[in-house]
Amino acid sequence: MRKAGLLLTTVLLLAVLSAGCISGSPGKTSEKEATLTIFHAGSLSIPFQQLENEFSAYAEKNLGVKVKFQDEASGSVEAVRKVTDLHEKADIVATADYTLIPQMLVPNYTDFYVLFATNQIVIAFTNKSRYADEINSTNWYEILAKPGVRFGFSNPNDDPCGYRSVMVMKLADLYYHKPIFETLVEKNTNIYANGTHVYAPKEIQLKTDKIVIRPKETDLTGLVESGSLDYFFIYKSVAEQHNLSYITLPDEINLKDFNKADYYGQVEITLGSTGKTIKAKPIVYGVTVLKDAPNRELALQFLKFLLGEEGKKVFEENHQDFLNPPVAFGNVPDEIKDLVEVKG
Structure with missing residues (x-):
């Protein structure tokens, strides 16, 4: 009886091993x-x-x-x-x-x-942002220029939102007939303009602590949510996805209107990172x-x-x-x- 039992166990073991060989290695799927x-x-x-x-x-x-x-x-x-x-x-x-x-x-x-x-460029913020109850689509550049207000955008050399944000501020010069780019960008960074042609050096340098620049626009989201940054230039979709407050900008500068492509094209930027020149255009x-x-x-x-x-x-x-x-x-x-x- 003991021999019969041993024989049966051996047969069953061989059957299991044989099945394993046919179906493939344990844990593997046919997918x-x-x-x-x-x-x-x-x-x-x-x-x-x-x-x-x-x-x-x-x-x-x-x-x-x-x-x-x-x-x-x-x-x-x-x-x-x-x-x-x-x-x-x-x-x-x-x-x-x-x-x-x-x-x-x-x-x-x-x-x-x-x-x-x-997409389109907007200015996003929270109720913690300075002057959050005052900023609107007509006075935004005055609010950003106020003492103590800090704002940000992404690095133009790495990110389209960055070079678009900079070009939006240069387009604002043309739209409002005021030196907005000089006040907000040139006084605070080494990004500069010659007429409507903007230059972003390969190494962006900050002259003051008014502006914060990060590699990509979404890197700034947490800073605004925490209250350490008041405002930042961002795509409308990202502001919506993160439930941020935001103001929309006039169609002449927000880069969303395909009918205004020629108007946007008055402004261009040369990137130090690539040496390429990019015209402002609908996003x-x-x-x-x-x-x-x-x-x-x-x-x-x-x-x-x-x-x-x-x-x-x-x-x-x-x-x-x-x-x-x-x-x-x-x-x-x-x-x-x-x-x-x-x-x-």
């Missing part, structure tokens, strides 16, 4: 796993996090892929330079200024790009999949998800306007052609 690396503008952080979560569920159900994201938020100029200067690998690059893609990534790193969302976001993307096919599926109804819904929920339809340039992939208007 593939993949990582998508995305370099994107800081102002896209909240909608992209939501979109990534939704795409992960979609991909697991419909594509049989478990997707992980390596998500890196930064100023858009810095995001692009990670690819061009540091030669870091990424699948997708999404910028707050679409022109950075044709200027810096085409043709060596990508051969197409898509314009997909818009439009851009996205691309890189030529050498480690997971290019999956990245294109994510882009398709972004440009489709799911992406539009996520951006609408996060208070950011989506282009309808998005506009694509270059060698546009077949996967997204039915979701975009192809130009050029």
